[in-house]
Amino acid sequence: xxxxxxxxxxxxxxxxxxxxVDWALKEMSVEWRDGGAYALLGPSGxxxxxxxxxxxxxxxxxxxxVWFGDHNVTNEPADTRNIxxxxxxxxxxxxxxxxxxxxxxxxxxGIDETxxxxxxxxxxxxxxxxxxxxxxxxxxxxxxxxxxSLGRGLVREDxxxxxxxxxxTVIDPHLKWVLRSKLKELHQRVGATMIYVTHxxxxxxxxxxxxxxxxxxxxxxxxxxxELFERPQHTFVGHFIGSxxxxxxxxxxxxxxxxxAGQTIQTVxxxxxxxxGCTEIGVRPEFVSFDDDGIPVNVVKSIDIGRFRIVxxxxxxxxxxxxVPEGKDIPADGAFVSFDAAHTRVYIDGWMxxxx
Amino acid sequence: xxMKSTNQKAWFFVLPVVVLVAFNALIxxxxxxxxxxxETFGNNVFFFEGVKWFEDVLHSERFHASLLRQLSFTGIIxxxxxxxxxxxxxxxxxxxxxxxxxLVLMALxxxxxxxxxxAMWNIFALPDIGLLGRMINGIGIDYNFTQDxxxxxxxxxxxxxxxxxxxxxxxAYAGLRxxxxxxxxxxxxxxxxxxxxxxxxxxxxxxxxxxxxxxLRFMDSFMIYTEPFVLTGGGxxxxxxxxxxxxxxxxxxxxxxxxxxxxxxxxxxxVLLLCxxxxxxxMKDEDQ
Amino acid sequence: xxxxxxxxxxxYILFLMLPIYWLLNMSFKTTNEILGAFTxxxxxxxxxxxxxxxxxxxxxxxxxxxxxxxxxxxxxSVSAALPAAYAFSRYSFLGDKHLFFWLLTxxxxxxxxxxxxxxxxxxAANLFDTPIAVALAHCLFNIPLAVWILEGFMSGVPKELxxxxxxxxYSFPRFFVKIFIPTIAAGIGVAAFFCFMFxxxxxxxxxxxxxxxxxxxxxxxxxTASTSGYELGLLxxxxxxxxxxxxxxxxxxxxxxxxxxxxxxx
Numbered sequence: 001x002x003x004x005x006x007x008x009x010x011x012x013x014x015x016x017x018x019x020x021v022d023w024a025l026k027e028m029s030v031e032w033r034d035g036g037a038y039a040l041l042g043p044s045g046x047x048x049x050x051x052x053x054x055x056x057x058x059x060x061x062x063x064x065x066v067w068f069g070d071h072n073v074t075n076e077p078a079d080t081r082n083i084x085x086x087x088x089x090x091x092x093x094x095x096x097x098x099x100x101x102x103x104x105x106x107x108x109x110g111i112d113e114t115x116x117x118x119x120x121x122x123x124x125x126x127x128x129x130x131x132x133x134x135x136x137x138x139x140x141x142x143x144x145x146x147x148x149s150l151g152r153g154l155v156r157e158d159x160x161x162x163x164x165x166x167x168x169t170v171i172d173p174h175l176k177w178v179l180r181s182k183l184k185e186l187h188q189r190v191g192a193t194m195i196y197v198t199h200x201x202x203x204x205x206x207x208x209x210x211x212x213x214x215x216x217x218x219x220x221x222x223x224x225x226x227e228l229f230e231r232p233q234h235t236f237v238g239h240f241i242g243s244x245x246x247x248x249x250x251x252x253x254x255x256x257x258x259x260x261a262g263q264t265i266q267t268v269x270x271x272x273x274x275x276x277g278c279t280e281i282g283v284r285p286e287f288v289s290f291d292d293d294g295i296p297v298n299v300v301k302s303i304d305i306g307r308f309r310i311v312x313x314x315x316x317x318x319x320x321x322x323x324v325p326e327g328k329d330i331p332a333d334g335a336f337v338s339f340d341a342a343h344t345r346v347y348i349d350g351w352m353x354x355x356x
Numbered sequence: 357x358x359m360k361s362t363n364q365k366a367w368f369f370v371l372p373v374v375v376l377v378a379f380n381a382l383i384x385x386x387x388x389x390x391x392x393x394x395e396t397f398g399n400n401v402f403f404f405e406g407v408k409w410f411e412d413v414l415h416s417e418r419f420h421a422s423l424l425r426q427l428s429f430t431g432i433i434x435x436x437x438x439x440x441x442x443x444x445x446x447x448x449x450x451x452x453x454x455x456x457x458x459l460v461l462m463a464l465x466x467x468x469x470x471x472x473x474x475a476m477w478n479i480f481a482l483p484d485i486g487l488l489g490r491m492i493n494g495i496g497i498d499y500n501f502t503q504d505x506x507x508x509x510x511x512x513x514x515x516x517x518x519x520x521x522x523x524x525x526x527x528a529y530a531g532l533r534x535x536x537x538x539x540x541x542x543x544x545x546x547x548x549x550x551x552x553x554x555x556x557x558x559x560x561x562x563x564x565x566x567x568x569x570x571x572l573r574f575m576d577s578f579m580i581y582t583e584p585f586v587l588t589g590g591g592x593x594x595x596x597x598x599x600x601x602x603x604x605x606x607x608x609x610x611x612x613x614x615x616x617x618x619x620x621x622x623x624x625x626x627v628l629l630l631c632x633x634x635x636x637x638x639m640k641d642e643d644q
Numbered sequence: 645x646x647x648x649x650x651x652x653x654x655x656y657i658l659f660l661m662l663p664i665y666w667l668l669n670m671s672f673k674t675t676n677e678i679l680g681a682f683t684x685x686x687x688x689x690x691x692x693x694x695x696x697x698x699x700x701x702x703x704x705x706x707x708x709x710x711x712x713x714x715x716x717x718x719x720x721s722v723s724a725a726l727p728a729a730y731a732f733s734r735y736s737f738l739g740d741k742h743l744f745f746w747l748l749t750x751x752x753x754x755x756x757x758x759x760x761x762x763x764x765x766x767x768a769a770n771l772f773d774t775p776i777a778v779a780l781a782h783c784l785f786n787i788p789l790a791v792w793i794l795e796g797f798m799s800g801v802p803k804e805l806x807x808x809x810x811x812x813x814y815s816f817p818r819f820f821v822k823i824f825i826p827t828i829a830a831g832i833g834v835a836a837f838f839c840f841m842f843x844x845x846x847x848x849x850x851x852x853x854x855x856x857x858x859x860x861x862x863x864x865x866x867x868t869a870s871t872s873g874y875e876l877g878l879l880x881x882x883x884x885x886x887x888x889x890x891x892x893x894x895x896x897x898x899x900x901x902x903x904x905x906x907x908x909x910x
Binding site for chain 3 (some may be wrong): 360361362363364365366367369370372373374376377379380381383384385387388443444447448449456458459460461462463464465466467468469470471472475476477479480484485486487488490518521522525575578579581582599600601603604607608613616620621623624627628631
Binding site for chain 2 (some may be wrong): 053056058077078079083084085087088089091093094095096104105108109149152153
């Protein structure tokens, strides 16, 4: 087991990419700590699966290198990299029994049958498959099949990293939670690095210690769930994570201060210079509140979600969302809102100002 | 799979089909049954004969010989065409321009009228003017399919392979294309070699289309008439007289309607029975 | 080894093309050259054989007759099979499984068995020697096939599509024509392709049911070969021309062949 390092990776599915849009994966360098639980989060088509396939060796990157520990594996095929992968749709060998399915990767590597038997029973027990070992794999339900896919990865003792490509897509909602806690438990037991690809923020935030957020072929932020919530590095992260997402409001810059609605807005980091580009204020609905003065707004609508109400207000044409706790009144017309300065940031061309 | 709802009005939907097929199937079938139990001396005078014709046909050596030839022919072409078709489908390009080229060229023999196939192979294999005939004789083998039974069988089988292997290729290819990429990726990670991929992924996933291919090839080769009739006329002697050729010889050549009808029914029942056996065998473990 | 896989399809296609090439080769030769010397390509290149076919009505009418009954058969088979396949894929009704099996058994009926009774049936119905007779007779094996193919495709379409349409206020006929048929267009194409194919290539019944007025091209060929001596060049030209409609149809469905042959659900 070892750390996985991606060095200046770039990938395009076209033979000779010219434009920026031709690259499915734009240049990136990422390190994956040994034994970590990572989630790779982003909308469909952002390059998650491409990145995953580059790590597993199903795809070789157009540029850059992949290192497992101090071993350059860029040109090594998937079967020698000691990785395991669970796909979106369950992949089982229909004609084999569950036992044979689990034994398959070991048999292909010419391992002794007594060793295989021990290993298969051990993993079968770990995944609660002991009762079904002699059954045909094709007869199992979707979650059983996903367990087999996972098991085929786990039987190999030398496995470096287990990758999951949206593995819960076809699982019944009430079983999703069960399977997810099983994964979490296995992570602690096995200790292998796990990378979990998903577009569902709840899945990502509950599974992972570290979440890698991708957008448009780039990694926009790597951080713990708390960091992503508190300090989104990019407006995309702010918007994608949290429900509802962060308010992103167009603003002007004057003398290092953000100007919105003709007023100076207090932000976390002062803006050192008048940088060019599209400037925006980012503030989460959690940190916006009604006030006696501040930005004049009209209340548009409010939705009750239990402990909070999501209120949408409007200043001119700009809509702002805020959370109002239970028991607090929503003022009628002529209301004002203010932002919590400790959680209000300025973004230039989407990226947090003052960062770097 | 979703449950089907019960609706007796659905019969109205199938009515046109039932009427059209029944008109074509039941009336002629009744005619055949009618002939099969009667004796005629012409002039529309018939005598009831019971199961005499059936006994005659079942005990006739001529029928046994044609049936044996038919079974051998069907067996041989299945053993050649199914593996060959699968092998070609496996080696076909998977995307791009060449896929269309391959598919169009391969499908071509399927759409040539059957007697043209026979005539084409006749011209192609004749020892004096045919390319194939010339080539085989050129390498020192004495080859004349109009006189030598072995050569006649070889030519008939080669013609059928030429004519129908593409159907197996197209079906197998369609089956292969419908296998999700993830299966191949998983197999790669599991360290499976190409034989293991074929044995455990491709073959099981092709099962349905291969069942269809085997059934279609079985049925059509068992009913083959036009191509060998045009190519060899059933000869030399009776060497390539398959069931249909023999049947037409008896019915239209000798006008022995009774025996011909009895033979027709026995023939039809054999096809049905063998199809049923094939189908049950191939679907057996599907239900488990 | 990986590099050489293209060899297999290439050799196979060469094998397929050789007899066709030989047929074309013959069709451009004069009778004298065919019988006189063995030549790999026409030495005395001639269009005479083709000219004969295009100027003699007994020849070119054969083509029109064939196309005529093939098209009628395809239209009848597919339009009758559509509602039936829908019923089989969506509803269960009294005797549905037996009916389906009975339909399929007709695909297994050897045409040789039915040749004579068909002759009598269609003579009695006053349809002998009309394109309609051949078109109807070919329904015997084309309708079961069309029902089978279409049922496969329709079972691949989720039932929710029908239900949503009813909720949206579509009447059944309107839903069937406006929504369902476009959804399974590929399946209809494949079914039509198979009907065209089997009707175009079948000869035994077509020959039995016609004499002059509706005689198919393929039958014209056999008769010519026997009556007017050994006119191989003419025979080859006529044969070569029968390949064209098939090639034309394949060209149209070439992009659907790979998926369509999987018959809907695999």
